[in-house]
Amino acid sequence: MAGMPGFFDVDERLKRLSELGDQLEAYAQAVDFEAFRSELEKALAYATGAKGGRPPYDPVLMLKILVIQAANGLSDERAEFLISDRLSFMRFLGLGLSDRVPDARTIWLFRERLTKAGAIEPLFARFETMLREAGYIAMAGQIVDSSLVAAPRQRNTKEEKDEIKAGRIPQAWTERPARLRQKDRDARWTVKFTKARPQADGTMPPVDIAVPAFGYQNHIAIDREHGLIRRWLVTDAAAYEGARLREGLLDPTNTSKAVWADSAYRSAANEDFLEKHGFVSKIHRKKPKGRPMPEATRRANNAKSKVRSRVEHVFAQQKARMGLFVRTIGIARAKTKIGIANLAYNIRRLVWLNRTAVA
Structure with a gap:
């Protein structure tokens, strides 16, 4: 009968999705997600079920949901809807049309655990x-940089901000626990400077453009050869990125000791650290204060930029x-969100590396 679903309709639709290039199918082919099971079971420590109750969802399935979220910038509610709606999501998760789909609360609880x-x-x-x-060892040196990750902006008074910076909880918040739960006391404001553009008459404005931002920073080190994230750290947005170089951000297993970074990482402390640990600094040099950039330094920085720009x-x-945005409260949860985003990026990158290797 016209309009009635046929027995093979779902299979035909999935076949067509594969022909069109289902990204999640490529993820499943590139990554053995079962390899994460031991770490997940160790971390979650689910009960044996001897006391009864509904068994928890498979942890590997739940991890895949977090990857879907990170790869597509989805909230928990939107993820629940799209898993129920999209055949490609169901296939990636191993779900059938009649299977239960984890709701938004279940996704939140899994990430919280x-x-x-x-x-x-x-x-x-x-x-x-x-x-x-798989053969993708860290090679050819590493590139370090950081990026701001926005979080919902807080509307706090000056007195509340002073209390937070001092490490205290404002009295008004302690009296209202529901309000306190919605306040992110770890995220910070910072100002990001952007180079001013020439004006219509060709002159340059006297100051650069200052853009305020609130949230966290994702500090990463990628290897030059494959462009994969090898090390990462999460701090509040106001933390000085240059100091993170000395906090475990560098990968000592890289086959090359060269380290590229922009001028924010150029300091005597960092140069001493790199030399002490056997790294070779390829960090940009800063412009001398009150003087023009020497031509030799400018050319050297330009050469370094051709490598550093890959990050x-x-x-x-x-x-x-991926629409990376922190919707959670507190740096611990932000670390999980950003960490999953870094993992999702590496999975996407691995798919690309495998594809280009075959080509």
Whole structure:
């Protein structure tokens, strides 16, 4: 009968999705998600079920949902809807049309348990092992940079801001627990400067453009050869990025000791640290204060920029395609969200590397 679904209609639709290039199908082919099971079970420590009750969803399935969220910039509610709506999402998760779909609350609780267990680092480390086993070892040096990740802006009074900076909770918040739960006391304001553009008459404005931002920073180190994130850290937006170089951000296993970074990372402390640990500094030099940039320094910085600019592609992917935005409260949850986003980026990058290797 016309309009009635046929027995093979779903299979035909999935086949067509594959022909069109289902990104999630490529993820499933490139990554053995079962390899994450041991870390997930260790972190979640689910009960045996001896006391009864509905069993929890499979942790690997739930991790895949977080990857879907990160890759598409989805909220928990939107993820629940699209998993129920899209055949490509169902296939990636191994769900049928009649299977139960985790609701938004279940997704939130799963991510919360990962956060409390500090599980994102072991999961990321497990994927790093998978990359190395596949032949994608860190090579040709590393590039370091950071990017602001926006969070919902807080509307606080000056007195409340002063209390937060002093490490205290404003009295009015302690009296209203519901309000306190909605206040992010870890995120910070910062100002990002953008070079001013020439005016219509060709003259340059006397000052650069200052753009205020609120949230966190994603500090990453990628390897030059493959463009994969090898190390990462999360701080509030106001933290000085240059100091993160000395806080475990560099990968000592890279086959080259060269380190590229912009001038924000140029300091005597960083140069001493790099030399002490056997790294070779390729960090941009700063313009002398009150004097023009020497021509030799300008040419050297331009040469370094051709390598260093590759890290900007990572942030462009995360912000434009993945819509990275922190919707959670507190740096611990932000770390999980950003860590999953870094993992999702690496999965996307791995798919591309595999495809180009075959080509």
